[in-house]
Amino acid sequence: MHILMMSLYAAMAAVVLATVDPKSETNRERVLHGLKVFGSFLGIGLLLSWVLFPIPW
Amino acid sequence: MDKELPLQTQDTLTESIPAQFPDRRILFDEPRKFPLARRAAAVVAAWLVPGAGHLALGKYGRALLFFTTIGGAFVVGLSLGGHLYWPTVAEPPSRFHYDLITVLWFFAEIGSGLCYFVSYALGLGTVPIPQAAASPTFEYGNTFMFLAGLLNYLVIHDAFDIAAGRKR
Numbered sequence: 158m159h160i161l162m163m164s165l166y167a168a169m170a171a172v173v174l175a176t177v178d179p180k181s182e183t184n185r186e187r188v189l190h191g192l193k194v195f196g197s198f199l200g201i202g203l204l205l206s207w208v209l210f211p212i213p214w
Numbered sequence: 215m216d217k218e219l220p221l222q223t224q225d226t227l228t229e230s231i232p233a234q235f236p237d238r239r240i241l242f243d244e245p246r247k248f249p250l251a252r253r254a255a256a257v258v259a260a261w262l263v264p265g266a267g268h269l270a271l272g273k274y275g276r277a278l279l280f281f282t283t284i285g286g287a288f289v290v291g292l293s294l295g296g297h298l299y300w301p302t303v304a305e306p307p308s309r310f311h312y313d314l315i316t317v318l319w320f321f322a323e324i325g326s327g328l329c330y331f332v333s334y335a336l337g338l339g340t341v342p343i344p345q346a347a348a349s350p351t352f353e354y355g356n357t358f359m360f361l362a363g364l365l366n367y368l369v370i371h372d373a374f375d376i377a378a379g380r381k382r
Contacts, residue, residue, distance in 0.1 A: 162354050165290065166361060172283045173365045176276055177372040179381060 167198035247379030260373040262327040264366050267373030280369050287362035288329045296355025297346050298330060298339040299323055319356070325363030325370075 175181065175191030248256070248271065260267025265281035268274075299319040301312045308314075324330055333339050339359075346352055375381040 166358065169283050169287045170361060170365065172279065173368060176279060177368050179375070182382075 163202050164199065167195050167202070170198060171195035245376070245379045245382045248377040253374060253377035256373045256377045257370055260370040261325070261366070264326065264329070264362075264369060267370060268376070271373065271376050273376065280366075284326065284362050284366050284369065285329065287358050287365070288326050288333075291355045291358030291360075291362060292333060292339050294351040294355030294358060295341075295346055295349035296339055296352070296357075296359040297341070297343060298334050298359075319360065322360040322363045325366045326359070327366065329362065 171191045171194040174194050175187045178187065178190050181187040181190050252270070256267040256270045259270050263281070264284035265277040265279070267277075268280060269277035299316050301317045301320050303311065304313040339355075349355075372381070
């Protein structure tokens with residue numbers, strides 16, 4: 158459930174952030190930027206959860 | 215008999231146009247700049263309905279994308295039990311008068327415009343917080359609703375940039 162929600166959140170944020178990105182001029186650049194944002198959301202989320210997992214409080 | 219002119223390459227021709235007409239700006243490669251009233255209308259429309267600002271500016275594809283994504287995020291948030299926040303008075307009283315966190319959450323959610331007001335009018339997301347918080351997906355719902363509003367602020371800014379001719 159948590160991974161699913163995180164992926165949905167990342168996908169929605171990536172779509173909008175890639176579309177409004179002022180540096181991307183073509184659709185290909187926008188898609189690549191969106192994939193980077195999506196991957197970053199998931200990657201950083203998983204990394205943070207792994208780092209924070211041992212903390213007991 | 216006329217003197218035959220030498221052939222010119224395409225590049226030479228393109229470069230020579232601004233030199234021949236120095237008092238005229240070449241507009242074909244610049245983004246369109248909309249009048250002030252249309253810019254204001256696009257910004258207000260973009261706030262009220264996600265994507266409507268882009269629709270008013272003729273960017274139909276982006277309008278549809280923003281409407282489905284941001285509207286979808288708000289609906290997912292509501293269906294997961296998210297709450298519509300309103301600034302509440304701090305308890306115990308503070309210098310700021312209002313509970314700062316509820317002000318920030320309200321600011322995030324109000325960004326989605328009519329989605330917030332229509333949901334409020336329909337009584338969706340208005341369950342008292344202690345009762346709503348009992349749902350295991352309460353925080354997920356809130357997060358999606360904050361996402362919808364905050365992303366719409368970016369979309370409003372994008373619509374303004376397009377209307378002002380800063381972006382295509």
